[in-house]
Amino acid sequence: MNGPSVFHSVTLDPDKCRGCTTCLKHCPTEAIRVRKGKARILDERCVDCGECIRVCPSGAKRAVPDPLSLLKSFRYRVAIPAPSLYGQFDGRFSVDRILSGLLALGFDEVFEAARAAELVAERTAEFLRGAGPGPWISSSCPAVVKLIQIRFPSLLDRLVPLASPMETAARIVKEVLHPGRPGLGVFFLSPCAGKVTAARHPPEGRRSAVDGVLGIRDVYLPLRNLLSGVEERPLARAGYRGIAWARVDGESDSVGVPGSISVDGIADVIGVLEALENGKIRDVAFIEAMACPAGCVGGPLTVENPYIAKTRLRNREARATVPAERAGAGPEGFSNYGWSAPPAARTVLRLDPDVARALVMAEEMEILAEGLPGLDCGSCGAPTCRSLAEDIVRGTAVETDCIFKLRERVRDLAAELFSLERMQPPGLDTEEGPRGP
Amino acid sequence: MVLTFSVPGGDFNQAGRASGEVKKVLARLGVDPGLIKRAAVAMYEAEINMVIHAGGGTATADISPERAVLVLEDSGPGIPDLDLAMQEGYSTAPEWIRELGFGAGMGLPNMKRNSDELSIETAPGRGTRVTIVLALSGGPAAAAAALPAAAAPEGKAP
Numbered sequence: 001m002n003g004p005s006v007f008h009s010v011t012l013d014p015d016k017c018r019g020c021t022t023c024l025k026h027c028p029t030e031a032i033r034v035r036k037g038k039a040r041i042l043d044e045r046c047v048d049c050g051e052c053i054r055v056c057p058s059g060a061k062r063a064v065p066d067p068l069s070l071l072k073s074f075r076y077r078v079a080i081p082a083p084s085l086y087g088q089f090d091g092r093f094s095v096d097r098i099l100s101g102l103l104a105l106g107f108d109e110v111f112e113a114a115r116a117a118e119l120v121a122e123r124t125a126e127f128l129r130g131a132g133p134g135p136w137i138s139s140s141c142p143a144v145v146k147l148i149q150i151r152f153p154s155l156l157d158r159l160v161p162l163a164s165p166m167e168t169a170a171r172i173v174k175e176v177l178h179p180g181r182p183g184l185g186v187f188f189l190s191p192c193a194g195k196v197t198a199a200r201h202p203p204e205g206r207r208s209a210v211d212g213v214l215g216i217r218d219v220y221l222p223l224r225n226l227l228s229g230v231e232e233r234p235l236a237r238a239g240y241r242g243i244a245w246a247r248v249d250g251e252s253d254s255v256g257v258p259g260s261i262s263v264d265g266i267a268d269v270i271g272v273l274e275a276l277e278n279g280k281i282r283d284v285a286f287i288e289a290m291a292c293p294a295g296c297v298g299g300p301l302t303v304e305n306p307y308i309a310k311t312r313l314r315n316r317e318a319r320a321t322v323p324a325e326r327a328g329a330g331p332e333g334f335s336n337y338g339w340s341a342p343p344a345a346r347t348v349l350r351l352d353p354d355v356a357r358a359l360v361m362a363e364e365m366e367i368l369a370e371g372l373p374g375l376d377c378g379s380c381g382a383p384t385c386r387s388l389a390e391d392i393v394r395g396t397a398v399e400t401d402c403i404f405k406l407r408e409r410v411r412d413l414a415a416e417l418f419s420l421e422r423m424q425p426p427g428l429d430t431e432e433g434p435r436g437p
Numbered sequence: 438m439v440l441t442f443s444v445p446g447g448d449f450n451q452a453g454r455a456s457g458e459v460k461k462v463l464a465r466l467g468v469d470p471g472l473i474k475r476a477a478v479a480m481y482e483a484e485i486n487m488v489i490h491a492g493g494g495t496a497t498a499d500i501s502p503e504r505a506v507l508v509l510e511d512s513g514p515g516i517p518d519l520d521l522a523m524q525e526g527y528s529t530a531p532e533w534i535r536e537l538g539f540g541a542g543m544g545l546p547n548m549k550r551n552s553d554e555l556s557i558e559t560a561p562g563r564g565t566r567v568t569i570v571l572a573l574s575g576g577p578a579a580a581a582a583a584l585p586a587a588a589a590p591e592g593k594a595p
Contacts, residue, residue: 151464154474277460278453279478279547350467355502355574358466362500363438365465390465 008046009063009196010053014038016060021378023052023061028266029150033391034381044348047146048194049266049291050300063193063301065215068222071106074185074211076178079107080169083114083238083246084191084296085216086316087309093227095243095316099235101226102189105219110235111177113188114242116169121241121254123162123337124286128257134285135261135276138251140164142194143291144269145343152273153345160286163339165245166195167202170209176331185211189219191246191299192292206340215301240317247310248295252288260286265293351393361393368392373404438462439499444484444509446493455496456480459507462500468573476505476571479551482544483509483567489534490514491565505571512564519557523549 019037031045032052039052039060052061071077079102086095093101099110120140128136139145139159148155163171170186178184188195190213199210244250248264261284263272269289275281292298297313298306351365352358365386372385380401382388391397400406424430440462442455456477463473480496487494491513499506516522525546528535549555554570 153470154477156470274453274457277474277477278456278481279551280481345470347467349461349464351465353467355466355468359438359500359502362462362465366438366440 005043006201007043007197008041008048009065009193009200010041010046010048010050011062011064012039012041013060013062016058017056018058018060020057021383022055022057024378024381024383026051026055027383028147028270030383030387032383033396034378044346045150047143047150047291048192048197049143049147050193051266053193053300063196063215065190065193065196065218065301066187066212068106068214068218070212070214071185071187075183076109076181077107077185077187078109078111078173078178079187079189080111080113080116080166080173080210081189082166082191082195082216082296083112083117083243083313084299084302084309085189086114086243087246087297087313088216088220088302088304089224089227090312091315094232095236095238095320096234097227097230097232098223100230100233101223102219103233103235104226104230105223107187109173109177111169111173112236112238112242113165113169114238114245116172116242117165117245117251117254118238118242120162120165120168120337121245121251121256124160124255125257127160127162128255128285134158134259135281135287136160136285137273137276137287137289139339139343140245140251141290141296142198143192143266144289146194146346147266147269147291148273149343149346150348151270152277154277155273156343156345158276159343161339161342162337164195164198165242166190166198167209167340168337171336172331172334174209175336176334187212187214189214189216191216191296191302193300194291202340208340216299217301217303220303236320238320240320243313243317243320246296247313248288248290250295250313251290252286255286255288257285259284260288262288262290264290264295264298266291351390365389365393368399371399371405372402375404377403379403439497442496444487444493444496446488446491448488448493452485452488453481455498456484459498459500459505462498463505463573466500466502466573472571472573475551476507476569479548479555479569479571480507480509482548482551483507483569486544486565486567487511487513489530494564501573503572503574505569505573507569507571509567509569510564511566515561515563515565516557516559517561519559 017038019034023039024032029045029047031042032039086098089098102110137158166188173186188210196213199208199213202208241254244254249262252260252262263269269291294306294310297309351361368389369386374385376384380388382391388397392399400409444455445451459480460473460477463476484496487509491511494511496509521527523545552569553572556568559565
């Protein structure tokens with residue numbers, strides 16, 4: 001079925017998919033349809049939130065990060081571990097040890113995303129001081145940004161116009177630490193599929209400074225096996241403020257503006273954005289929105305339970321020895337904090353480019369939806385009766401895809417057959433009166 | 438197309454369903470996001486007012502390529518002093534409603550700001566009918582033409 005596309009990095013293992021309707025029901029953008037017994041993703045609608053990966057009972061939905069073997073294509077390899085990596089291991093292993101383990105794994109250098117997060121937090125606070133009244137929405141979660149592009153385009157101008165910690169870290173490595181170094185490869189160790197897409201296909205075709213994105217899931221085991229024996233070196237540079245970004249509340253605490261909302265889990269993120277679009281949220285300066293439960297520690301490419309990982313992170317924050325004061329000063333001469341291009345509205349929900357035509361289709365859709373059973377059973381392969389109605393007007397489904405509609409048709413046909421059967425040729429017709437069924 | 442919704446009174450879980458559905462339809466038509474937001478805010482405010490003050494009512498949305506006409510009608514207590522209600526910060530909502538984040542006295546001013554034409558017909562004890570018109574193409578002038586003659590416009594949005 002569909003593999004990685006310019007839009008997303010969540011994909012389907014057709015051998016494992018049983019064609020059940022679990023993922024259909026959980027997709028926040030109604031981006032999945034079951035066709036020929038397999039759950040297909042509508043590429044342009046997927047926001048990489050990972051909900052389908054989380055809920056699939058067969059493990060058939062997965063993200064497609066780069067393989068570890070990609071390291072071989074580069075001569076000098078820098079790892080940018082997401083702070084959620086630290087939550088995968090218990091307190092026996094210090095951040096220094098985890099980072100030392102990454103060097104043992106084949107990286108030549110590490111630069112913590114948490115360190116970049118501290119710098120981004122500083123710039124965010126600076127931006128909020130100068131910007132007009134809020135609420136401003138963090139643009140660090142790629143799934144949330146995409147969700148806004150598709151479902152809440154009117155809120156695009158509320159996004160904080162800064163690059164994510166991942167991108168910022170990669171830029172620092174390439175522009176400040178190793179400018180022009182041949183064979184340099186920068187790898188993000190990611191908790192989620194969203195970052196894979198963000199690095200491979202950044203908005204508007206700009207290039208990302210990230211050369212590859214590895215799933216934490218894929219480095220976990222080899223890294224875990226190295227940790228006990230590795231020589232621990234003082235590599236940690238990020239303080240508790242940066243580490244905290246991997247869990248919900250961490251980013252807003254780090255930005256430090258009073259009156260912020262922290263929301264995690266795609267359903268509640270949608271609720272907050274809905275309220276914001278309706279003008280219901282006032283007196284709020286900043287919204288930290290994370291698609292995954294508990295924040296990045298709940299990413300589908302992680303190994304540990306999100307809430308266990310979150311507690312581990314909190315413990316690490318309490319023990320972090322790098323003073324917070326260092327967070328303010330960025331690397332000498334680096335100022336490239338802005339995003340590469342503002343994310344644009346995506347009109348995937350539009351029925352037709354021509355308004356008049358779209359209106360006819362929308363009307364037709366309402367009438368069709370009215371006639372469907374409204375059970376949202378998913379047997380037709382669409383998540384709801386209404387989305388089946390939408391697929392019908394778009395021409396990708398037919399009314400008899402609904403098993404109830406199909407049964408109605410069969411019943412009508414049976415009635416017609418029955419009445420036909422009763423008709424007799426004139427010579428055999430013994431009944432009085434006019435002929436006919 | 439015409440969409441009709443029944444808005445139950447006092448039910449905050451359902452409040453916003455009508456405006457939410459209208460928002461979705463406008464997105465399917467490819468209406469400009471800024472306009473969708475204006476429609477959402479204006480209609481949501483009117484819907485919430487019916488939920489809080491009027492014991493519910495009905496909402497209809499008449500959408501053409503040129504304009505959206507949103508009518509919210511209830512048979513609640515009516516608005517005793519419309520001029521006062523149009524002032525920012527004026528509210529008759531009880532404390533428990535304010536604690537829910539509603540009733541800040543921004544409802545009617547917000548509605549006015551976010552519609553091209555707003556008309557409010559209200560009679561004490563008999564109910565209120567709010568008509569919100571938004572031009573979807575051709576600017577506010579096109580919207581003005583859509584106002585029913587009987588409804589006295591409350592005045593143009595600034």
